[in-house]
Amino acid sequence: MDVSRTEVRQAAAGAAPRRGSAVRLGLTVVPVAFFAVFFAYPVTAIVVRGLRVDGAWRIERLWQVAAGSDVRHVLWFTTWQAAASTALTLLVALPGAYVFARFAFPGKQVLRAVVTVPFVLPTVVVGSAFLALVGRGGLLDDLWGVRLDTTVWAILLAHVFFNYAVVVRTVGGLWAQLDPGQEEAARMLGASRFAAWRTVTLPALAPAVAAAALMVFLFTFTSFGVVQILGGPTFSTLEVEIYRQTSQLFDLSAAAVLTLLQFAAVGAILAVHARTVRRREGALRLVDAAGTARRPRGAGQWALLGGVLATVGVLLVLPLAVLVQRSLAVPGLGSYRALGSDAGGVFLVPPIDAIGNSLEYAAAATAIAVLVGGLAATALTRRDAGRLLRTFDALLMLPLGVSAVTVGFGFLIALDEPPLDLRTSWILVPLAQALVGVPFVVRIMLPVLRAVDVRLREAAAVLGASPWRVWREVDLPLVRRALLIAAGFAFAVSLGEFGATVFLARPDNPTLPVAVARLLGRPGAVNYGQAMALSTILMLVCAAALLVLERLRGGEGTGEF
Template structure:
């Protein structure tokens, strides 16, 4: 009576596609280029040789770059922690009007393109700036720009934990006779250590691989490893040394990431135990009121002034104001192409990069979220690598690797692919938690009601994760607009993106070129702010995962 049906294995093919496409993409556009860099650093001059690596150890300029990278990253991290800590405290402990607006506003610098920040500080700290002192090509300009950039990282990461610390612990210390400073040092600071470590690692990582800011503000005086890779490639054409530098940097970044994730693993259980207590209250007394408004005033001035100076400078015509710089963008002038064309290029590339990052990122997120296995955990780590690898390394890798099997190096699609590579980790990080939150029951209900697996995804998962896809798209768009490190290697001279066009204009003498750079930077700042504001509309909760 009982008949045996032919066994069916639904989901096999789907799973294969989910793994094969993102893996193929990462393999060809990330692993292969990075492997090629390693190859060129060891075999660049014909046979196998360590000469490129020994050059780093011997040549003072290269050793200097490594030393400078380390100490400026350390100094930037310490400076950011100290300067942003009061704001972290104020945002964690006090309620004041417009708080959520302030919190969103301080995040804007973090997502601004490096070229825009560089340009803004050129205007701010140049001889014509409002301060009247010329800090260009000094370490101070670089440090100030790095603090500007990472201010929000400390405020949101440290402040986020601080808001959840039970204030009664501090009150208990006060009752036992500890003064304010003593209480901070002996109670709050130790409890905040995990968040401080997290913020410090993120800031260190970002400043360790700083490229655009150092290139624009440091001149020939200062160069990080990142800048040195670019210089060795574009100015000296010494690919083996550039490759060796990239390998040294990769090793450095990986050790930071490994050390940090080890630290997080040890800490995570301890953190979950803390109660979430709503502790923010309006400032009481002149002392607290002064602190809150003083810190907010400083924050507004510190983060707002460079951007205001940038926009103001773009409108300056001689001694008056006007739109001349913007009008002149349409004419090629001394440039190869009219600067205005860069706007169209950037928009087009950003759309393409967003589409690629969404498709690959969503597939990868699906694999990580739905198939919990050793493969997907391994894949999770693999996907985060492009974020840890520097953008310059990606661009450099494209340059040395993608001439085989077909020469893609001058293909226009390469630019959005590089941007997508940088954006994919953000897309994955945004989508995975939402995908995981879709209850299995809903999928089962769909299956029992007759929906095959693909249909279940389309009818149940997709509508529920759609918002997170929009957020991921916004990130990808903003990242692509501002990406400079990789693009500086692979953008064709006749098709520059906005950051590349701005950098070129900044490198040319003359007030007209500088004004045009300011105008283009202002436009790029506006576009980025717009896509970030669009994200904020769809965002639920805090900006947690970088």
């Protein structure tokens, strides 16, 4: 029977999507194996170790710990401060989101980078910056005798500082794509400015606002470094309490119960977050993506711009400036010079060695995160992916919400036997850091990969290209910029990872965040000055990476991280 060339082409075109689906499922093997071995296994191991003694399960211990007044107090404070931080962040940052979305003014690109710097800074550096501003001997203490350290206000302000960019990027990115003509049409029909905003703009922004709020709540719910440095012994989140029970009291059963509580809470948060993200992606397809920014007009708009600039200056720039000033307090760059000496006895090597260690670890972690995250994002490319892939997409976010302390300690007790005896291997630190970097790689690359016209892939497949060649010839040229941006963010967050690294970094190979925390934990002006100097160096490295990202982004506004 004769078969026409057209029928052959149609059969090949029909087979291409099926082959692509099989390939995408195959691509999940590496990410699934990575998360199973280096996330699920260590977390499960430490929980089982805590709840199982002499071969018997201690389920009653779970109820004893969970029902304790101390745990209820910690859980209440963790939830309360996260909700308060989220509300305060939205209140302060939403005007900034509007300004960055709708106004055009000189230095906007540089200011956008400045606004984003706090988000990629390690929480230890954020805590150090606010300690230099509101702590004993800080700027406010010197000028007016005001101290906010060991108060909840210092924690809340530091969380706003850290998460300001989340709202500006997420909400502002969508706001810039909304057609202002719709709101103007409502006003022409007689609606007031507020009524037009409430009935037209706010419903369109609601998914992005909800997504930003959930992200901020997630980050503050699992806060560790900020609370540990600024809260003192008075305040403790679940993450801080897990660290205390694990490293100070050696009560693994209590730590295991707290981990399960945090895991349940974060799972619920991520379920809501996943639904919000899907709604947001659907909304973006309906809006006009043309540029809508213009110069401010009228006294009200100029006042709004001035207010946002003042807020950025006081809330974001001032703590960083004070951090730099404190690092220069010793004449002749004394604090920086002291970094080359190990006379203080805090480490087995001079503190300056932490710079090289951090860069090496972060580079290795970035390579791992880009490989694993890139494969995962490619597998999740189709919007109509099945329930299994959608579940996998949500699970990829878990490392951002599950206790990094649990992961770090789990590495030590789980990866201690062949064939995974890695306790003495340097790769432990990059592996833990990569767990945090992978979700950022996926979230940055996935929208770009989904924007690639599927017909281009199908045409290449019909012409005989292998899946690898389709990726290299079609996808890679289109997503190269997103890949570089993802690598930059993975590098920045890996550089600042602290919760797991504090367990894994050896005294002869400290990272910058671990070195800063150890120096802050020891008395003496010399140790404090070195902590400020290392924090400044880490801040400058993160800022440089972020400026490179802004240049890679060019003029393309996006709300994705």
